Amino acid sequence: MSSTTLKMKGPNVGGTVSTYVRNALSLKTLEGISTLIAFVALWQAVVALRVPYLSNLPYPGDVWRNFTDVAVTTGYWINWVDSIKRIFVSFIIAQVVGIPLGLFMGMSRPFKQMAFPVFELVRPIPPIAWIPLAILFWPTEELSIYALTFIGPFFVIVLNVMQGVTSIDQSFKRAALSLGAKPSDIFWKIMLPGALPSIVTGMTVGIGVAWNVLIAAEMIAGHTGLGRMTWEAYTNGNIPLIIVGMASIGLAGYLCSGLVRAVGQRCMPWQKRV
C-alpha cells in the first residue's frame, strides 16, 4: 500500500517540477521576444520619424535583407570561424599561462613580492594600446592579433586567481593538515578547488575582454574576421552591413560567455543548490 503511494508520488513530483520549469522558461522567452519586438518597433519609428542625428540609420528591414544576402556567402561564415578561432586559441593560452601564474603568486609570498610590482605597472595599460607594438614585434599580422587577444584576458585571469587563492579560508588548510594532508594534497585538493570560483569569474570576465581586444585588433591589423568585416563595411559606406557586423559580434560574444559559464557550472557542482 505504502509502496504504491510512493511510486505514484515520484513521477508526480518530478512532473510538477518540470512543468514549473517549463512555464517559467516559456514566460521568460515570451518576455524576451516581446522586448525584442518592442526594440525593433522603436528602431523603425526612429528612422521613420527622422530623429535628428539618427537619420542615417537604415530601416530594420534593410539590415535584415542585408543579413540574408551575406548569410548565404561563405565569406561571412569564414569571418565567424576566423574570429572564434582567434578567440579560443588566445583565450585558452591565456588560461594555461595565467592560471598557474595566479596560483603561484597567490601561494608564494616571495614570488608575489617579486612579480607583482611589474605586473601592476603593466596591467593598467589598455590592451588596445599594445596594438602598435604587437604589429611591429610579431612577424605576421595574424600572430599580432593572437598576441593582443591573449593580453586582455591574461591580466584578468591572473589577478582573479591570485585573489581567489589568497582569500581561501585558512581553516580549510588547517583542517586538511590535521587530517594528515601533504603539501601536494593541500594544493590539489584544497587550493585549486578553493580558487575555482575565482578562476571561473576570471574566465567569464576574461572572455568579454578578449572579444573587446579582438575586434579592435581585427579592425586595425586583420584581413578577416567579424571586426574586419564591420570595418570594411564602414570604408565602403555600407551602413546596413555595419549593423549586421555589430549584431554578429554581439551574438558571438554572447555565445562565448554562455559557453564559459556553462563550463564553469559544470566544474563546480557544489555551487548548485538542491
Added chain:
Amino acid sequence: MTDVAAAQHAGNGGADQGLLLSVADVTKSFGEGEERQVCLENCSFSIARGELCTVIGPSGCGKSTLINLIAGYESPESGSITLEGSPVTGPGSDRLVVFQETTLFPWMTVYGNVVFGCKVKGRSPRETEEKARQILSKVGLYEFRDRYPSQLSGGMQRRTELARALINDPKLMILDEPFRGLDAMTKELMQEFYLKLFEETGLTTLFVTHELEEAIFMADTLVLLTHRPARVKEVLPIDLPRPRHFSMMASKKYFDLHSHAMELLVEEAKWAFGSEGVSEFDTVAGS
C-alpha cells in the same frame, strides 16, 4: 594555579598510564613590545584517558588560542603540551578539532569529506569505504553521502564534521564550541548525540564552550579559565552519574555545581567588565 589544579596536575605525572594530554605552564602572547598581549599565562591542566573535559571561560579569554596550541597550529611561548608523554609539535590526526565554524570542504561531497583523512594517508580504498559506510550510518548520514555541505542543515554539517574526524580514530577529540549557531532543538539533539557517542566509545574529549549548562551536563571534569590572560581558575570534577540524562539538570548536585561555577564565572566577568568598563568611562569623562 589554584590548589585543586595543582593537585590534579601533580597527581597525574607524566608517567601516569591514565594520562592522555598534559598542558603544563603554557604561556602564549601575541604582538611585540608595547603591543604585546598575553593570551594564556601559566595555564596547566590535564586530561585522563577516556575523560570528557570541558573548558569554560569568559568570551575572548583565549580558549581558541588554547585549542590552536593543542591542535599544533601554533606553538607555546613557554611551557609544554604533551600527548601520551610526547610533545605536540604540529597538526596531526591523533588530535582532531571540530571548530565552531564549519570547515567542511565545500567542494567535496559528504563522502569525500569523510574519507579525506584516509585518502591522503594512503589507506586501502576498500577498508576506507567500509569504515566510511559504518561511520556515516552511525551519524545517520549514509543516505546523504552524495550531498555537498551547502545542501545540508547545520546539524547535519556538524555530524559530517564529527564523522570526518572519527574515521581517523583520534586519541583526543577537540570540540571548539561545536554546537554554536545551531537552533536550540538541534543543539540539544547534538549534545545528546555526542554524549551517547562518548559514553559508548570512551573517546577522550576536550570540549570548549562558553555555556555553563552545556559544560556541566557533558563533563567529567570542568576547567574554568580566568579572564584574559587566561589562567586555570579551578578544576571542578563533575561526579554526576553516567549515562547522563537531561533530567539530571534538575538534581541537587547539578544545582550545587552550577551555582559554584557560576559564582566563579561571575567573579571573572565582573573583574573583566570593571577593568575595561572603567577605563572607557574615564576617557569619556575626561574628554
